[in-house]
Amino acid sequence: MQLIERLAKSNYTNPGLALLIVLAFVPLFVSDQYILQLLISALMFGTLAMAFDFTVGFINVVNFSFAAFWGIGGYTSALLAAKLGVTPWLGIFAGFLISALLGLFVGLLTLRLHGIFAAVMAWFTGLALMSVITNWTSLTRGPLGLMSPMFFDTMDRQPYFYVILVMAAFSLVVLLAIANSKVGLFFRAIGQDEDAAKASGVNPVHYRVLNFTVSTAIAGLIGGFYAHFMGILTPSVMETSQTIEIMALAYVGGRGSVWGSLIAAMIFIPVLTYLQPLMELRLIIYGVVLIAVMIFYPGGISALYRSFFVVKKSD
Amino acid sequence: MISGPTLASLLVAAIVRAGLYTLSATGLSLIFGVMNVPNFAHGELYMIGAYIAVFTFSGLSLPPLVAILFAGIGGFVIGAIIEKSVFYPLRKRSERRKIWIMNTFLVTVGLSLLLKNLIQVIAGTKYRGIDSYWQGSLRITGISVSIDRLVGVAIAIIVVIIFWLFLQKTTMGKAIRAVAQNEVGAKVVGINLDTIHTLTFALSAMLASVAGASLLSLNPAYPTMGLMPLFSSWFVVILVGLGNIAAVPVGALIISLIETFAAYGFGSGWQRLFSLALIILILLFKPRGLFGSDVKGIWER
Numbered sequence: 209m210q211l212i213e214r215l216a217k218s219n220y221t222n223p224g225l226a227l228l229i230v231l232a233f234v235p236l237f238v239s240d241q242y243i244l245q246l247l248i249s250a251l252m253f254g255t256l257a258m259a260f261d262f263t264v265g266f267i268n269v270v271n272f273s274f275a276a277f278w279g280i281g282g283y284t285s286a287l288l289a290a291k292l293g294v295t296p297w298l299g300i301f302a303g304f305l306i307s308a309l310l311g312l313f314v315g316l317l318t319l320r321l322h323g324i325f326a327a328v329m330a331w332f333t334g335l336a337l338m339s340v341i342t343n344w345t346s347l348t349r350g351p352l353g354l355m356s357p358m359f360f361d362t363m364d365r366q367p368y369f370y371v372i373l374v375m376a377a378f379s380l381v382v383l384l385a386i387a388n389s390k391v392g393l394f395f396r397a398i399g400q401d402e403d404a405a406k407a408s409g410v411n412p413v414h415y416r417v418l419n420f421t422v423s424t425a426i427a428g429l430i431g432g433f434y435a436h437f438m439g440i441l442t443p444s445v446m447e448t449s450q451t452i453e454i455m456a457l458a459y460v461g462g463r464g465s466v467w468g469s470l471i472a473a474m475i476f477i478p479v480l481t482y483l484q485p486l487m488e489l490r491l492i493i494y495g496v497v498l499i500a501v502m503i504f505y506p507g508g509i510s511a512l513y514r515s516f517f518v519v520k521k522s523d
Numbered sequence: 524m525i526s527g528p529t530l531a532s533l534l535v536a537a538i539v540r541a542g543l544y545t546l547s548a549t550g551l552s553l554i555f556g557v558m559n560v561p562n563f564a565h566g567e568l569y570m571i572g573a574y575i576a577v578f579t580f581s582g583l584s585l586p587p588l589v590a591i592l593f594a595g596i597g598g599f600v601i602g603a604i605i606e607k608s609v610f611y612p613l614r615k616r617s618e619r620r621k622i623w624i625m626n627t628f629l630v631t632v633g634l635s636l637l638l639k640n641l642i643q644v645i646a647g648t649k650y651r652g653i654d655s656y657w658q659g660s661l662r663i664t665g666i667s668v669s670i671d672r673l674v675g676v677a678i679a680i681i682v683v684i685i686f687w688l689f690l691q692k693t694t695m696g697k698a699i700r701a702v703a704q705n706e707v708g709a710k711v712v713g714i715n716l717d718t719i720h721t722l723t724f725a726l727s728a729m730l731a732s733v734a735g736a737s738l739l740s741l742n743p744a745y746p747t748m749g750l751m752p753l754f755s756s757w758f759v760v761i762l763v764g765l766g767n768i769a770a771v772p773v774g775a776l777i778i779s780l781i782e783t784f785a786a787y788g789f790g791s792g793w794q795r796l797f798s799l800a801l802i803i804l805i806l807l808f809k810p811r812g813l814f815g816s817d818v819k820g821i822w823e824r
Contacts (some may be wrong), residue, residue, distance in 0.1 A: 233563065270625060321810060322559045324624050327697045328761060335754070336799040448750075452632050459629060459630040489644070495637030502630045503613045 211249030222384075223513060224258075224467025227474060235366050244365035246374050246478045250438070252430055252472030254377045257457035257464050259426035262383050264423050264455075265464035266392065266418045268399035272326040273314060273334025274454055277424040278418060279446035281307040281431025283341060283348060286356035286441050296359050300432030307428020308421050315420030317344070322402070331448065338446040341405065353442045356435040369439055375433060376470070379426050383466050395419055396464070456498045471509050529787075537776070537783040539672050542679035544775035546734035547752045548759035549768060550727035556766035557723040560627040563633035565731055565756055566749025568775060569635040572598050572732025573744035577651045580739070583730060587656035591678065591736045598732025606724035609634065611717065629719045636750070641744040647678065652743025671740050678737045683772070686730065690768075699723055703766070753784075758798050762805055764812025774813070 212348065238244065256278060263271045284306045285299035294302070314333050318326040342350050360367050386392050394415050397405035402412050435441050444450075457476060461468030476497075480490045501508060527570045530777055541816040572594040580590035609630060617623055655671040662668075690696035702719045710716055734752065735744075755778060763774035779799050786794040805812065 278823070317807060321806065322630060324765070325810055326805065327625070327628065328561075328757065329803065332761075332799050332803055332806070336803065337794055339796045339799065341795070343790075343796070412747075429611070452636065455629070455632070489640075491636050491640040493631045495635070495640065498633030499609060499630050499637070502626055502633065503609070503616060506626070 254470040256470030270484035272331035275450035277427035281428025282435035285432035286435040303432035306427035311424025315417040359366035365483035462508030465510030468510030532747040540779035542676035550730035566753030567638035568731035570736035573737030576736035594736030599729040602725035602728025
């Protein structure tokens with residue numbers, strides 16, 4: 209009993225981890241490729257949204273260039289594999305590192321800016337990155353698309369499912385560990401009131417840049433997965449509309465929770481992909497849900513969960 | 524080097540572009556100045572204008588000026604509806620002004636998705652363009668410019684001037700400027716904030732719509748057409764200072780000169796990279812913009 213109680217009070221117990229554990233058993237019962245494909249999509253976008261939330265929900269900066277890092281990770285890994293024959297299993301880590309480096313750079317660029325100025329700065333940097341990838345056709349083939357070798361030779365979706373599941377679990381655990389540490393506390397302090405944080409001895413420079421680096425590194429890792437899962441990359445993965453889709457999931461999931469984004473993706477991606485023939489309808493739903501959540505329930509899914517289930521910590 | 528006639532035609536192209544950038548960027552700057560809403564859906568208001576113009580000009584075969592007028596009125600009405608149904612409830616519900624800017628930004632992102640895809644449901648993804656409103660072309664100093672473009676620029680200049688006079692001379696215009704400077708003060712002297720906010724958003728939507736309508740022969744109407752005017756309006760507004768309406772024409776000229784010459788020198792794919800690089804530098808070293816703005820102390824938030 210004591211163990212259960214301690215678990216219930218622990219910061220790591222949340223529906224996100226529970227969901228991932230349940231998902232690990234799904235392929236034992238489900239062999240339908242279409243359902244696995246839906247789950248892979250949901251996990252991919254869920255992990256991206258978690259990393260996005262790690263920036264917006266903690267240091268309160270909207271990284272409007274987020275999809276660019278997803279794309280850069282993918283392109284790095286795909287180019288290494290296609291031009292130099294590097295195995296995708298190493299390539300994805302190169303994508304992870306390059307995205308982290310660029311994230312560090314964008315973190316430095318947005319350092320002095322707040323609110324809309326930081327968002328716009330990130331947005332424009334992302335557009336510039338996308339512009340380079342689109343126009344550097346001798347390297348990336350631009351809009352024609354870059355062929356990228358697959359992870360596995362099989363058409364079976366099951367191995368891909370486990371790869372992305374491991375990546376999602378890794379991301380969730382790393383993000384939660386940072387969020388629950390002292391560093392996470394500093395992030396929140398900077399997000400709420402940077403001047404007050406500074407006055408208490410928290411150096412915003414280090415922590416804002418660190419936050420960007422971690423978040424974009426995860427985006428790069430997932431980008432590598434995407435490249436070797438789809439087999440083809442076009443610059444459209446870096447478009448602002450992709451950032452918006454990720455952002456909508458993070459907001460609906462609830463800012464500052466990390467796991468809320470994963471749940472939101474698990475609910476929305478399968479339903480919306482099911483509506484894929486009605487592409488416009490899907491995006492209209494996104495639009496309406498985003499507006500409605502922002503106006504009427506800014507806390508999102510995680511606030512809803514907390515208001516029902518969270519064990520009150522005794523003082 | 525660039526030869527004389529080429530230079531002249533590049534300059535004319537840049538000026539045409541600047542006129543239309545001014546028209547769409549003014550609305551964006553206005554909304555930010557008065558309501559503190561960084562509008563991501565500005566391009567969609569531009570798109571709505573283009574669709575209304577296609578419908579009235581090709582569909583109902585009305586004269587071009589009537590089509591542009593209808594686009595303006597339509598934009599005004601749709602803008603008012605959006606303000607009343609989205610921003611009004613949001614304003615009533617948000618207690619913390621601090622997070623207002625970012626919240627409204629995300630709401631406009633949602634609006635942009637919504638409007639884009641609603642149009643796609645209604646009108647499909649087909650490009651709906653027109654050849655020209657007015658036939659023929661004029662020869663100015665040896666280069667030929669189509670009348671269509673000249674009228675487009677003329678409309679942009681006239682609308683911006685009328686708008687400027689409206690802000691300076693009329694009571695309503697003065698009330699709008701008062702709200703931009705100090706909301707509490709404006710309230711104290713008896714200005715109805717709700718009316719001003721609705722009016723501002725409607726006017727801004729109208730300016731964007733007129734821009735979309737008068738540029739129809741260059742950019743045909745299609746659901747995602749708003750992205751390019753959105754980028755250029757944001758470039759201009761950030762370059763001169765968010766909320767600084769008076770400096771918008773200058774910024775528009777700078778951006779359009781850069782883009783026109785970069786497109787000529789390096790190919791049109793790269794033109795955006797040059798304006799982006801400039802604006803990233805501006806944000807880095809002079810984030811208040813070239814001319815700054817003192818709109819409600821946004822910088823302090």
